[in-house]
Amino acid sequence: MNETLDVLIAGAGPAGTTLAIDLARRGLAVRIVDKAPHSFEGSRAKGIQPRTLEVFDDLGVLDDVLAGSSDYPRLGIHLGPVTVPWRMFRNRDRTAEVPHPNTRLMPQYRTDSVLHDRLERLGGKVEYGRELLGFAQDGTSVTATVTGDSGTERITARYLVGADGGSSAVRKHLGVGFLGETREGDRMLIVDAVTTGLPDHRWHVWPGAQGRFVGACPLPHTDLFQWMIRLSPGEEPPDGEDAITRRIRAHTRNRHLAVRDIRWRSVFRPNIRLAEAYGRGRVFLAGDAAHVHTPAGAQGLNTGIQDAYNLGWKLAQVLAGADPRLLDSYEAERLPIAAGVLGLSTKKYEGIAKLDPAGLRRGKDEQQLALTYHGGPLAPGGTDRTATLQVGDRAPDNELSGSRLFDAYRGPHFTLVACGSEAAAASDELGWPAAGAPLRRITVDARHFRRSYGIEGDTLLLVRPDGYLGHIATRDFLGSTRAAARAMTPVAG
Template sequence: MLVDVLIVGAGPTGLTLGIDLARRGVDALVVERDGRLFPGSRGKGIQPRTQEVFDDLGLLEAIRAVGGPYPNRTVWRGGERVGEQPVFDRIEADEGAPYTEPLMVAQWRTQEALYARLTELGGKVAFGREPTGLDQDADGVRARFADGTTLRARYVVAADGGRSAIRRALGVGMAGETVDPAPFLVADVRVRGLDRNHWHMFPGPDDTYLGLCPLPGTDDFQLQARLPQGTEPDLSADGIRKLVAAYTHLGGDAVTRLRWASDFRPRAALADRFRVGRVFLAGDAAHVHSPAGGQGLNTSVQDAYNLGWKLGAVLRDGAAEALLDTYEEERRPNAAAMLDLSTGVHRGEVRRGKATVQLDLGYRESSLTRETRAHPGPVRAGDRAPDGTVNGVRLLDAFRGPHWTLLGAQTTAGGLRSLPAAPESYGPGVFLIRPDGYVGWAGETARGLRAYLSGTGLRPATNRPATA
């Protein structure tokens, strides 16, 4: 069997990449070691930038239907509420950023929505397929599986988590540090005796705590606990009940069901490389982190979104293979910054809010970025392209789909959608928007646009309509 792209791992990273490739007509297969999708709530925050990505991929409404806003945190001591505060600093929405509040969605719900969208587009996931090794040559990669079968692909993407078997098979190192020496526990539970309008926090001695957060779209609470150093977390139902009884006024019998549980020790680590030949690392296979601030799942989705259009450009649109080198160039620095941010939030050095919504991330230093104006305005090449309205057309609607978009000039070039003007909020100039919603090129006029596309080896799609 031969496929264009083999994606190892059916988590948010692998499913997002599968969706992006499916809509581009790329023959991709997602394989998952387990026999089902991940069953827990672990990564529950969907940041505003990721909401824009999901809007583009056609699944934001499905995500919003099973999610909701973050509730305020309320603190309990001795069975009494002693305080309440929002989880995030509020950011006012404006025309350029229609989504500014994170959504809370249990990870298993997010993955269900991603899986449904992938299958709707004709994509496939093969469950119970565990990779054991791979070999690559100049033309492709041969992956070996535990059942003795093999599969050949032109490219492989490792999206198989922090203990990535593919990363280990490649011999790629992962340097990092311990963020917190204490053991942490997370679980999905049913609990009696608490309202579902607050994230309930129960502080303990020596900076330990237990939290119970209602999960929208479910009847569950997510339990989070920081335990004393040297403690071995007990993930059984009885262990969870004892923990609730020790930290709260509820008593252990308030826990009526344990759906899922896991333990971890927060660590920040970054893979030495994101690409080895025809194999790419994405998501937790490339970066592991503290869950504080809700950055990990979102950064992983951004990895997939960055890589998807580039693989599509090379495999379907005739772009130069060297374009794929820019995946590591662009995403590894962003992942490094995310690790610093998550660690800062975990240690109380950075507030959740403007710093964590991911709307300010960009690629100004990328070799794909060209800013040719003598006096750039508020929006520069490499920046996220803000929303806005041009002649009654909303920009996020115009950007939706696997095409490039030109603002401020008309063009007849295949694969480009054009609008004759850019919003005043962008400042003067002409802007070429990449398929992933970032400004690739900006100029005083459209002169130099074709040279940019030629010089970077890019060829916007000509074999399908721009609205595909």
């Protein structure tokens, strides 16, 4: 009889691999399968937002991401013989609260590679060429049928997570509706290719009639551009170097441009869809399996990674003995976020075609630093708060003596931050279960920390493993913190 896994993950893109990394570092038994024969080779999703950089810092891949990426280049909008410069992002200086304030540009194949390397260092590995055909679940486990070159296998796991893209087999087998639209008449050819006749210090855009534009984005640390060619209704997408070059020249009226050595080509249709549920029973959805976006605003990949980051610690806690109702908070917290992001990315996409400055500009909404779970099941209203923060908000970084708060938060644990002598005494007294995520206790009383966190008196803060505030206590430090922790931790033995 096959051994029962903790979690089986279908889909080894950024969301699925992020989840596998988070679970593996918690010591769980995980397998991750993908029906593709090998890792993704295209650039596709290429923007990495500041909040995702913080997630990558926690997961131990930030240095590789920063080394393989760049800041976003300025736009060059070509209007006949004139090129108008436009800054899509206003580069910001790092602050004590936000150590990575700027969106980074990195092709998806490199993001996938960094994540896969990290998973392998943790002892895991993506099983390519393994397609999930179906599954059945009961009250204790899920048994999936997976097939590949080596035959068909039945895999039993406590939980199954479908991170297998917009056409998710897991979602379809689960019978979860995928609400929204696919704009069949709006197609864009995406091509990664070596390009001659084009400087690589700008992201180039050539607007056209009726929103038909051509764009070319330089991919950092390569000799490639990602070309985006919005096709006319009924137009046959050009194929091959010569045909694509002719199409580019016809639109740009620049005979010096040419593409060669095409690495990846795809025809994209805007999908704007949201799953009606993030899971049922012991099966969950994450990433594109739960929501698909237009590419504008670089939201899809980032939202999927943060789905996985939200789900990972909750699965681990329930597997360690926490109340299974903790997993209900996954959908309650993440589905409203995805709905809001869908609206944002759709608005940005529609603005690009019109060269609407609001559609071209990127700002704090896209960076996902201000997303909050306030009002959700783990962050009810009416609880203590500080002058600037509520339960459910992202816990900001801050400078400590020789280190940073994020250094203390980094890892698969909860963090208890005490400010003031009464809070510190309660921190020392708080018991914590031996099972599940451990607790790290720190005391901070620096003036700049108090100012940043809006702390006016003694305060005890419980930071969740995903870096969000799980509790704020300004009075009844011990009793209220125990009650909040009880919803997120195993019962103490």
